[in-house]
Amino acid sequence: MRVGIIGATGYGGAELLRLLNQHPHVQDIILYSSSKEGMNIQESYPHLSEIYNKELQSINIDSVKEEVDTVFLATPPGVSSEWAGKIAEAGCQVIDLSGDLRLEDPSVYEAWYKREAAPSSLIQKAVYGLPEWNREWIKSAKIISNPGCYPTATLLGLAPLVKSDLIEFDSIIVDAKSGTSGAGRSPSAITHYSEMNENFKIYQINQHKHVPEIEQLLHQWNKKVSTITFQPHLVPMVRGIMATIYVKARKKTTEQELRELYREAYRHERFVRVRPDGQYPATKEVYGSNYCDIGLTYDERTGRITIVSVIDNVVKGASGQAIQNFNIMNGFEEGTGLKLVPMYP
Amino acid sequence: MRVGIIGATGYGGAELLRLLNQHPHVQDIILYSSSKEGMNIQESYPHLSEIYNKELQSINIDSVKEEVDTVFLATPPGVSSEWAGKIAEAGCQVIDLSGDLRLEDPSVYEAWYKREAAPSSLIQKAVYGLPEWNREWIKSAKIISNPGCYPTATLLGLAPLVKSDLIEFDSIIVDAKSGTSGAGRSPSAITHYSEMNENFKIYQINQHKHVPEIEQLLHQWNKKVSTITFQPHLVPMVRGIMATIYVKARKKTTEQELRELYREAYRHERFVRVRPDGQYPATKEVYGSNYCDIGLTYDERTGRITIVSVIDNVVKGASGQAIQNFNIMNGFEEGTGLKLVPMYP
Amino acid sequence: MRVGIIGATGYGGAELLRLLNQHPHVQDIILYSSSKEGMNIQESYPHLSEIYNKELQSINIDSVKEEVDTVFLATPPGVSSEWAGKIAEAGCQVIDLSGDLRLEDPSVYEAWYKREAAPSSLIQKAVYGLPEWNREWIKSAKIISNPGCYPTATLLGLAPLVKSDLIEFDSIIVDAKSGTSGAGRSPSAITHYSEMNENFKIYQINQHKHVPEIEQLLHQWNKKVSTITFQPHLVPMVRGIMATIYVKARKKTTEQELRELYREAYRHERFVRVRPDGQYPATKEVYGSNYCDIGLTYDERTGRITIVSVIDNVVKGASGQAIQNFNIMNGFEEGTGLKLVPMYP
Amino acid sequence: MRVGIIGATGYGGAELLRLLNQHPHVQDIILYSSSKEGMNIQESYPHLSEIYNKELQSINIDSVKEEVDTVFLATPPGVSSEWAGKIAEAGCQVIDLSGDLRLEDPSVYEAWYKREAAPSSLIQKAVYGLPEWNREWIKSAKIISNPGCYPTATLLGLAPLVKSDLIEFDSIIVDAKSGTSGAGRSPSAITHYSEMNENFKIYQINQHKHVPEIEQLLHQWNKKVSTITFQPHLVPMVRGIMATIYVKARKKTTEQELRELYREAYRHERFVRVRPDGQYPATKEVYGSNYCDIGLTYDERTGRITIVSVIDNVVKGASGQAIQNFNIMNGFEEGTGLKLVPMYP
Missing domain, CATH: 3.30.360.10 (Dihydrodipicolinate Reductase; domain 2)
Known part of the structure; x- marks a missing residue:
């Protein structure tokens, strides 16, 4: 699989990079950004030195379509509303870690988020990715709305x-x-x-x-x-x-x-x-x-x-669960890349 | 006032020492211990160097009677049960920071503390020292049971x-x-x-x-x-x-x-x-x-x-409230020695 | 004494407020600001609620002259360069917690601070306020440059x-x-x-x-x-x-x-x-x-x-030492308002 | 490989369990103890629940010889002095995380550790396991003395x-x-x-x-x-x-x-x-x-x-480096099981 991440400079993105590095079915990772194009991820995260030597690419639907199979959106409110639909239409799987697509009723979203909701048509396509209870729907989903922490x-x-x-x-x-x-x-x-x-x-x-x-x-x-x-x-x-x-x-x-x-x-x-x-x-x-x-x-x-x-x-409450959904969507064993023993102490 | 502290090597005791150092009506402080007699308090607490150069004294009712007007007990369970009554009978005020005298019903104490309760006669003499709601009783109390944190x-x-x-x-x-x-x-x-x-x-x-x-x-x-x-x-x-x-x-x-x-x-x-x-x-x-x-x-x-x-x-939940009670019992202005601005950051 | 603080919303200023609250010779404190005039200090620091109910005043030399005897500057670089001289000329004592007046050689200041130095004439008037070694000079100083932490x-x-x-x-x-x-x-x-x-x-x-x-x-x-x-x-x-x-x-x-x-x-x-x-x-x-x-x-x-x-x-490295200097300048006992037992734990 | 750990209830041992869980060439792990035999490791470390359901075994050289190829000693001072030689003689590789075998001169050990040194014959067999500088010796070592943190x-x-x-x-x-x-x-x-x-x-x-x-x-x-x-x-x-x-x-x-x-x-x-x-x-x-x-x-x-x-x-300073040594000794690619992206934040 080839995977794209939008929002790699946030904590959710950094954690995806930590976890996906161990995922046996991920061959390539491409980092997209709508604000920091051209920056190397190591500048933002020195802990990734010599592990990820990658520049952030601008988001262009044609390139995304060419380059990756799945896109993780680890973005602030409003970004997924704009991009998730387009990326899905381009044929890529979408796993959205933001809250944009979680609430079915746009008026509820607007009351609590104090901003415009995503289009209803987009929200309806998204499956709420809580694997323990929604596994069957996740299997056939094209867009996952990854649960909040x-x-x-x-x-x-x-x-x-x-x-x-x-x-x-x-x-x-x-x-x-x-x-x-x-x-x-x-x-x-x-x-x-x-x-x-x-x-x-x-x-x-x-x-x-x-x-x-x-x-x-x-x-x-x-x-x-x-x-x-x-x-x-x-x-x-x-x-x-x-x-x-x-x-x-x-x-x-x-x-x-x-x-x-x-x-x-x-x-x-x-x-x-x-x-x-x-x-x-x-x-x-x-x-x-x-x-x-x-x-x-x-x-x-x-x-x-x-x-x-x-x-x-950051793991089960965000990026780990996102990869769990990724595994289910793609028919991989559900724990692939996630066999992490808790770090203690 | 001359004040005694039993249990000065615990945190409640150390905080009493911090606060009483600023109390204008406290002329002398004597430290008692039933286990560490002879030790200088600075050995236990280097932060008190050059402030308190005092040895812990053994507890002897005759000396206590002679030496101090009020005794603060900042002790583990069981100590106050033994000493509070004797000290009060010797004519000293007692302010007990332990939980020994707080519960009126000995069977409730024994159910929750899993140990023998203090004598009922002693418990009945103790006033629960929550100044905001029990101020009138505190004024005339001889024994204060200082509330838990x-x-x-x-x-x-x-x-x-x-x-x-x-x-x-x-x-x-x-x-x-x-x-x-x-x-x-x-x-x-x-x-x-x-x-x-x-x-x-x-x-x-x-x-x-x-x-x-x-x-x-x-x-x-x-x-x-x-x-x-x-x-x-x-x-x-x-x-x-x-x-x-x-x-x-x-x-x-x-x-x-x-x-x-x-x-x-x-x-x-x-x-x-x-x-x-x-x-x-x-x-x-x-x-x-x-x-x-x-x-x-x-x-x-x-x-x-x-x-x-x-x-x-450690303050309102223990030693500060104890001094607040001390002030009320002795007719001092209630905030004496307690005009502490919170330390921030 | 009537005391003014410029920069009360920073940590140095907040600590001055904590310490001066206990100072027996400070009758009044006035807070000045060049950017947050009109704000009540409690908005910035809820821990001061019901202790300091004061609005920040704009800095006006005539008012300063009228209202206070000593001004503490707890300000970012550049502010003291501008104000310390004027305040001193107005007849107030100045205690500057910033680094503006500490370096005698302006070219050294400019090399390390990467900004313009204060006027030499101002720097020369400032006494470096390390009481243990400069006490005699502090006694007669009009402007104190309070040491860095x-x-x-x-x-x-x-x-x-x-x-x-x-x-x-x-x-x-x-x-x-x-x-x-x-x-x-x-x-x-x-x-x-x-x-x-x-x-x-x-x-x-x-x-x-x-x-x-x-x-x-x-x-x-x-x-x-x-x-x-x-x-x-x-x-x-x-x-x-x-x-x-x-x-x-x-x-x-x-x-x-x-x-x-x-x-x-x-x-x-x-x-x-x-x-x-x-x-x-x-x-x-x-x-x-x-x-x-x-x-x-x-x-x-x-x-x-x-x-x-x-x-x-924040204390000996800033506001406490500033008050120690204040005491020396004014002939108060050097530990006045500073008899603080360390808080432990 | 079958691996034994002596001292699994300490932090070095717990970290070995975290890391070895991902090691592709480790088929079995046996936990030995000289003081807590019979205890399940989950009782000591609930974070290992459902990952390691293993009881601590008593250390018996005949069993060790039978059961494992390599033994990690994550033990307090003095234990390796006693066991490392015996285990090596039984034909197992030994990787000692304690300080017992690091100092070549027993008198230096005794001066700094204030206890009896291990036998010189044992110390001489141990190779100091700093891979970046001692790799060649590690390759053929039977006993590794793993460096201190x-x-x-x-x-x-x-x-x-x-x-x-x-x-x-x-x-x-x-x-x-x-x-x-x-x-x-x-x-x-x-x-x-x-x-x-x-x-x-x-x-x-x-x-x-x-x-x-x-x-x-x-x-x-x-x-x-x-x-x-x-x-x-x-x-x-x-x-x-x-x-x-x-x-x-x-x-x-x-x-x-x-x-x-x-x-x-x-x-x-x-x-x-x-x-x-x-x-x-x-x-x-x-x-x-x-x-x-x-x-x-x-x-x-x-x-x-x-x-x-x-x-x-706990990793490069102890258990990670121990596994790095384990890889070198056994001809595995040196980073096997250690491809861990730092966890940030």
């Missing part, structure tokens, strides 16, 4: 419960914590080192763009779910997301029953690890890998279930 | 709501995050640098000792509250606690109404800062100071209130 | 040796490490959290602006010193500088002899702590305080002396 | 210069900085999170065990080198070493000449990257990879050369 951790953590009848469906609260890499590479006051280290922040209260994305999937899975409460926080670390999820049980249950439900749901999933009794995952236990680790418990005193779901936001 | 942030964040009729009283969820200093000074696997940095952990799920302490106060304030859900997390930073608190509104409300409720409740409190509309505190904004900063919001979509309460766990 | 740690660490005849004067190497706050408050790629955390960087190799400042003082102290090697590094932490200083002994010496030399040199200095045999300071041991802690050793194998000097770059 | 960064940074005639050979100073993982997995006061975060420390001044190891190699390379000055520091991060190396040039040189020397020396080395003019590596640029990145400069003012050498101490 928070939605990945949250949805994998909630799916078995939401698809069951064990919970009160208006009781879902997600307290999410992320490393700073999710905020991207552009320097800002909020992620300035002196203001972020030895600090813990809450941000975008009741307003994070990933809320409607999570709600959309939950609602697809179970019509009884409409809204959730979701509050994101910034942790003084670079990588890692933990979603601590609180749900009220509809009736008395046990930790054993819940664990069995999750074990059954993810029995054949290589990238979801349901932890045993009394063990809860820390974010570092999936660092640099494509795993989503899940721990859970039930509190008899309160009748409340707590689920702990962790991922590396 | 998580309870301080949580209770100050919840009090106005719990004392109102605005919420569903079985809906309280507290997702709490703390820096590592709350875990104390003894090295352990969980706080080993290589395992804690670039990591985010949940711990003591459904089992943290501060749960019954929080519930006890909430129940005193409003009999309708019985249990809460409380999950603590460890953040890769040293100081700071954020409690993100979720409560279901009983009926439609507004952010303005809520803010007014909080502003009113804390109008005369110098150490509680209710933030304006749209502003939520980060932990660093109270770093090194005795403030508790509170932000809040109401989500019309879900009918849920989110309260964000932050403190420096 | 690296020079403070380095010069206090080197002075006794350089003023002795024990070393080879062309052998001085300073390997310096700083937290990120020294880089200021403007977000940049180098201090972007995701690129700085879990990372250690060297920067401005052979080119740091503090090199000529250090050399100037060393040369004043001993004509035999002309150049040094100085390499600065960025540590993933916010506050703190360690200078590890390597010097070749001219002849065999002992650790005891060296320690005695340092003890003697700093015997009467309240803010310099020479550590005992075998103890070397860590940056956190001076965190938030005005101390400079020094450890030293001699290696018989190599004939080399290693000196370890640590400061909090 | 600081020596790897320092020696690769110094070799071209020391083998040249460009420098003054008694002028070498190494100011080294390491993440905390080098201190191992046992909790201690020095690496307790609350004492290490927001802190920078110097340690083992003039006494680090890696000093004689570095000197031994430098002296082998050039008899004119006898002693060096080496001071190690702890950085508040987990992984990464930077050695900042200072050397006096014997006569005037240029950065171009020096870079050419290094480029030439490492022209065929896949794991050493000499950076271009004006670029200096940061530790994160080799994070998780087997690279050693080198930057250098010459200062005309002082006649001093500064070399900056960075590695990931």
